[in-house]
Amino acid sequence: MSGHAILVDGKPSGPLVFDMNSPTITRGDGCFEVMRVYGGVAFECDAHLDRLGRSAAMMDLQAPPRADLDSWVKQVAAYGPEGLIRVILGRGAEPGAEKCVVTWHPVPARPDTMTLFPLIAPWHSAGRPWDLAGGKTLSYAPNMAATRHAVKEGFDEALLVSDDRTVLEGPVFSVAWVHEGVWETPSLDLLILDSITRRVVLELVSDSDVPMREGRFSLDRLLEAEEVMVIGTTREVTPVVAVGEQKYQWGPVTKRLREAFVRRVRQSIDEA
Template structure:
């Protein structure tokens, strides 16, 4: 009797990854054009969510933007925990953080470059994770103040400080600031307190102290904000959180902004008022934060 050919055992995990890579290869740059929808792999340009999905149709959910540096997601657990907190504050079902973490690991398989991962969880139970190259865009150096009536103090309404999928007011404020000649908006509460940018945190240096708008104002307790504050403390810089009007930012020695996929950036102007050109603390903080993002 002829000896049968021995079949090689195929690892289910390796087989699944291979299938994912073939799906992702349908897009031009497969390494940085990936998605997973409810655990299903897809090329980013081919990923779909049902048109009747209330979560996406109504923005009824929360999201996180995670910076990826040299292939590693920065402070992923912090992002996922904040996602869960946003869902809880909005009285939405708790997301499956283990599944989301597995989705992030899957889209980052064999990635070793800088990128951005976005994680979405909706009230209808849909979960989406996407991977793209970090966006190439001009740094926001000149801000124009814009009213932000949707930013309310903690305790006054459930969604204060929540990073929800409903970002239309933020984007509209940014467009209004650009129409007025700025790069982006500086959001100011109804009470006149400086809050944040549409997609970034804001803080400033004055007399050797870092001033950060307090989370009690209803600003997003962003991971980049935390990273800047921690870096400042490690450098021996005093940090205070509080409520300040626009005049405090205009009188600052340095004003800086930060987000998940941007370096720490020093502003040059607010409402046409020129800020000091020397930004030694912002430069130091930018170096420290970037080193930590890269695990150095």
């Protein structure tokens, strides 16, 4: 390995990088990005850093110059050919004392298939505008509680739904399914996260012969689907074999999208 596992404002650092009294630590007042490293290349780096900039602007945080961020990500990506890069922009203990941390860590082990437990998410805006709608903030505690709830029920992860049972997203991933041959996914007007991996998969579906639809869909519609999949940085395109008591097969559309995603990754490495 070369490069550095952790850079703080561009300088090598140990693991303790934030003042313990900073709002980043005490209140989760910051934003972040996570990107996958394939072959030493940060996948969709530009899109991730664009979103970091939007999140920072929502939170009145001063992001480092883009050229610096690009350089720091490349340096940390060189630490290991396969892994994850996390970029954290946190508020300092004093106004204007933002700190940017770029760190590498291994990809956690993930199952080949997933099971989801539907949960109402009263903290989710579900389309109601608010100041941080669409931002990728550090305040993930409600989502992590949903994951723990699902695991206690015997499932791998939670599926977040609104009070009226509209399908939203997972705690750390997007969701899609195939209903009567049409690939469907919740639309961004629900103020779900504008997932970078979701964008890539939307492009892959658009380039295929599979019809697609974004919109607002009930949980009942998902439960009637032929295939269900989760989409995200660490999970890529992973088939879902159960949502609650409803069982699913690993279907042909999911398989095609997984294969197309692998080709897209290889292309990005070749073009780097």
